[in-house]
Amino acid sequence: MILLRRLVVFALAITATAVSQPKQMPACGAQCLSTGLTASSCDPKDAPCICQDDILQSNVSTCVVMSCTIKEALLARNMSSTMCQLPVRDISDITPNITSVFMSLGIVATFMRCLQFKKHFGAEDIFAVLALLAAVAMGALEYPMAKDGMGRDIWTIEPENISRIIKFTWIVEMLYIAIMSWIKLAFLCLYLRIFPNEGLRKVIFVLMALVSGFFFAFLIGIALNCIPVSHIWTGWTGETEGECLNFNSFGIACSVINIALDLAVIGLPLREIQKLSLSLAKKLLLMGMFGAGFFITIVSILRLKVVIDFANTTNATYDNVPTAYWSVIECFSAVICVNMPAIRRVFKKLTASCFGTTETESYHDPSDSPVRVMKRRATELSILKTVNTSVHSERRCDESDKVQLVERNKT
Structure with missing residues (x-):
């Protein structure tokens, strides 16, 4: 540095x-x-x-x-x-305050998902919970960093505090890669469970491979950015020897690829949903739920801008604050977004309990192979899983589909 x-x-x-x-x-x-x-x-x-x-x-x-x-x-x-009585600048409270708000929302959203684990628990749930745990760890580090001086001019901070801030920042960057990768994998696992289209499923597997490659490549790249590793947080002093990658270029490349993967993952199901024979209201609701993920992409673009600006800074502890709080917003917004189907189901159940709503919808869990002879119907039932209030076991859903097929043949 x-x-x-x-x-x-x-x-x-x-x-x-x-x-x-x-x-x-x-x-x-x-x-x-x-x-x-x-x-x-x-x-x-x-x-x-x-x-x-x-x-x-x-x-x-x-x-x-x-x-x-x-x-x-x-x-x-x-x-x-x-x-010379220059003004003392201190914005160290911004990131902790933002972290407190978004962390609380992310924990509540994931808790709503956990309430439904007895009825269904799949790979997407594992990745969603892992993402929250990593996001909480990342957010927790923002508090000691602020206490050490993150948000103040670097020349007002003790050297040992600067080293500790850089070390925590290094850990936060690795957690950021893990969070964004696991969120994408949670979405892709959900798509695999609810979409029977073979062509689409092949694309999903390709995206899963790309996201996994992104995760391992950038996680290892950040972890071993300098050799020896301790040079990452001691090299700024000029008193230690070591070799490092160009971390600014590495960070910009990471942000650009992350944005591209966000667009691919979030936009993937929208065309499939548009084809469903659902009412306009339900189509808009479903597209809105998936489209909310584009908010994450917008935040990622804003974060990329501050990452580029930070590349030329000479006052890292002050100028890096926007990167820190945009990272927090992006990660916890992604956690909230991936839990939106569960949030919707919980709120609909509460609405039914409070206002005596009699509307019911069947819940279909197509975790096994889709029914080939009823692909479109299976897709609709699977999609409606994300907005339903009553959950049935896989075997009962399969039996229900068979009964419906028999009744249709009779008519």
């Missing part, structure tokens, strides 16, 4: 060194300012003049970057900013 390419306002540091804080100002910073003052019209004791001399500040900043270690440069910047 390259930090502090444009350090400014070191001017008053020499005054602090000479008068009140002789042991704190790094010698390299004092020497740079002393050299810069020889070409300036400002008196060494004229703090306002020194702080407002842009040419002097630029010369001193360049000198400090070349002469000081990163830790020394951070200390010098902190002292000069304090002496």
Whole structure:
């Protein structure tokens, strides 16, 4: 990580060194300012003049970057900013507050799904629960990161806190890859269970392979971004040796591929739903439920923008805050979206209990092979599973289909 390419306002540091804080100002910073003052019209004791001399500040900043270690440069910047009374920026509370809201919604949504595990439990449920657990772990790390200084200017944070923030960020990035991959796999497993179209099922298997490849490739890439691994959170100091990938390019590539997979997974069933012989209201409801996933894609695009902007930052702990909270919003929104069918069923059941609704719909669980002779009917019954309130066992559903087929043949 390259930090502090444009350090400014070191001017008053020499005054602090000479008068009140002789042991704190790094010698390299004092020497740079002393050299810069020889070409300036400002008196060494004229703090306002020194702080407002842009040419002097630029010369001193360049000198400090070349002469000081990163830790020394951070200390010098902190002292000069304090002496020149620059405003102290602190947005460390934004990400924890957003995390609290979206984490609560994600937990409630998944809990509603868990209420129905006795009636049905499939592969999509496993991936949905795994995604929530990873999202909660990711969100939990945002609180100690904020406490350590995430959201403040990097020169105001202790070096050990900076290292800890970078380490937690590294863990968060791996959890992010896991969450987004597992959410996609949860959707794809749901599609396999409710769509009998053989062509579509082949596409689903291809997408599952692509998502799995995305998961392993980027998870390993992030985990082993630097060799040795500890160089990931110690390399910023310039005091350790190691080799790293270009993480900015790696992160941008990850975001672009993630967006492409989102569009493919969320858009896959919409055409199939449009073909169903359902009422317009039910079609709109189902398309709305699946289409809500496009909100995740919009958030992913917004996150990509801040990732690109972050690539050029020299103030990582302050400028990385938008990336952090957009990641939180994206992950927990995905958790909520994948649980929308379960949420709908719970709310419909509550509505029926509170208002005495008599409308009933049959619930079909086609977890086994689709009935070949009734493909369209099986598809409709399977889709309606996502919006039903009464659940039957697989065997009873199969028997019900057979009875319906016999009755239709009689008529």
